[in-house]
Amino acid sequence: MALKYDMRWHFTPPSAPVPNGAIDEFFAFAKRVAAQGGRQDVLETFKEHFAIATDRIHNRSSSEAWARADLRTMMDEASENAPRFIEAFSDSCELIKRQSPSWVVPDAILINQVMQKHKIPFELHPPDLLFAGTGGSEAFVDVPTRPASLADQAVEIFQKSLQRSERSLSEGRGREAVQELIWLLESVTTTAFKGVDTDAGKIGGTYFNKIVQDLRKKKRGTTFDQALDWATRLHGYLSSPTGGGVRHGLDLNTGVAMSPREARLYANLIRSYLAYLLAEHEAMTSVATDQTSDSPRRQ
Incomplete structure (x- = not known):
């Protein structure tokens, strides 16, 4: 054939x-x-x-x-x-x-x-x-392979996760590839942003949804707020049994199987959010560091 x-x-x-x-x-x-x-x-x-x-x-x-x-x-x-x-x-x-x-x-x-x-x-x-x-x-949206915001041990886990996702996608296992990236999105968010100081206060929460809610509250009306909204919507859709079904299982009666084209779309969307979040985290922490270094010292 x-x-x-x-x-x-x-x-x-x-x-x-x-x-x-x-x-x-x-x-x-x-x-x-x-x-x-x-x-x-x-x-x-x-x-x-x-x-x-x-x-x-x-x-x-x-x-x-x-x-x-x-x-x-x-x-x-x-x-x-x-x-x-x-x-x-x-x-x-x-x-x-x-x-x-x-x-x-x-x-x-x-x-x-x-x-x-x-x-x-x-x-x-x-x-x-x-x-x-x-x-x-180059077939994938670029994500920094060594994020400055992660410790050495975390970077190794990050790199291996990206590689597993790329390998799964190339081997036709789209659902596994997307599942790996969702896990990575959750892991990066909870690792990098938990406890970060912002102009509006420190980020609270332990889980993905709570941290994202707090980030959006403190960055209301910004591009960062909008990007987090999109990422959360995608995360929710892919988690749903009647959506992507990659986290909580697929509804075998009403769910729709993921095609290779859809898997690549989801993978690249999540990779783009990962790249953006890491860049924003680096900018946020750099500002905090600069402010600390510029503060006057007690004599």
Whole structure:
């Protein structure tokens, strides 16, 4: 079954060619699949699909060795168009799996891992191939990986959480990715802002909602107040069983499953709030520090 994606990509793909390192990995996968039996026939299956990707006619090679060499040449040619390359590889694996159900072939998770590793900006969610931005970390809203407002131990937890979310999203586990980021949003808010001094007094509360309420009360009418309102609304929607259902479970009767596109939208929204909150916290604490250092000393 052919993948579904924007057919304009056949002519103008929204990305650079598939890099040599990725071609090497996909070629190695094809050889490992062939090693399970019927070596040349399996290689010919891959060749046939890559011939389609390069607008060539498929001709059977004279030997297994030539089949390997011809396949590598065709993969090199197909690499100029990343969507067609991924489609050819994925369709080959799907056909081989149908013909030999007991065989192990690369699945969408493994293909996505290779694409993420080599910054190929697509995500495979059969039958869809989705564009994921410009590849690598640039496919996500940028969040400082070492927030100045967090202690060393907290920074390590923060970084690992961001990485788990990015990995989950690239592997097609959108709900887990968003759940990780909600946890991180709550953790950063309760860690960074609890007890912070503002012009209107110290921030009270221990839990996310209470701290946000106090922050909004003390920053009424500001952009910070509005951003916290948006973040709280998103947090509430995603927590609800009839909304995102990522914290309190999904209502299996009336809830709606999260699509890959929705997961990426939610992930980037939360990442943008994280980046903004960290920047605001740094500004707030810097002002407090400056005021303390400028206060007159007793003689």
